[in-house]
Amino acid sequence: MAQNPARRTALTDAAIDVLAEQGARGLTFRAVDVRAGVPAGTASNYFANRDELLDQTARHIHHRLTPDPVVLAELLRAPRDRALVTALLHDLVRRVHADRSGYLALLELRLEATRRPELRAQLTATVREQLEANVAYHLGEGLPGDRETVVVLYLAMTGLLVEHLTLPDVLGVDALPALVDTLTARIVP
Structure with a gap:
């Protein structure tokens, strides 16, 4: 898994936006990549699967609302x-x-x-x-x-x-x- 913290944050921020705009069914690695403005496949390099993306996104939401x-x-x-x-x-x-x-x-x-x-x-x-x-x-x-x-x-x-x-x-x-x-x-x- 890739370890660039700034990129991981950008991807979880993008995931938050996708969730808010499209709902959970719209949350795909591709949608996150597009929203973050990164090359296709980037999100899948940072998150092993959709469950990990959802979990990290939940944790990041709480951080943003601190x-x-x-x-x-x-x-x-x-x-x-x-x-x-x-x-x-x-x-x-x-x-x-x-x-x-x-x-x-x-x-x-x-x-x-x-x-x-x-x-x-x-x-x-x-x-x-x-x-x-x-x-x-x-x-x-x-x-x-x-x-x-x-x-x-x-x-x-x-x-x-x-x-x-x-x-x-x-x-x-x-x-x-x-x-x-x-x-x-x-x-x-």
Whole structure:
């Protein structure tokens, strides 16, 4: 397998775009090569098979959606209260908007995981790892609430983001900020 990290990142970025635009059925090595603007056969030199491409793409999506350390440091200057949790969730919404393709690709991977047991196992491990990291971070930073608070916020935000990205007119395009405020007011002690 080829080992150029920059090329691997470009290929996984291209895979994310293909997933977001065409769905899992459109994700082929050829489609990734075309989207990345690389010679035919390049993706197959970096990923042993489609399952590995899907797994690496899922991991890369989570990396792309990770908070900017500078923004996070600025947010964490605030007191450890509900207002800070609200600000962190608004930052999450901002990041999802900035990388809409990444989040839509993650949704596509979740759907594909319902049909592919190997992908389900890999994606479950990746998402569980991210959730546990979020719980540990929340508790480690002394934010209000407990593990259950973080899990309920995770579930509420997942639903809200899915609704907003797929059918934004159901709740109204401008409703998202107020809904995030309401979620934290009702969930975070």
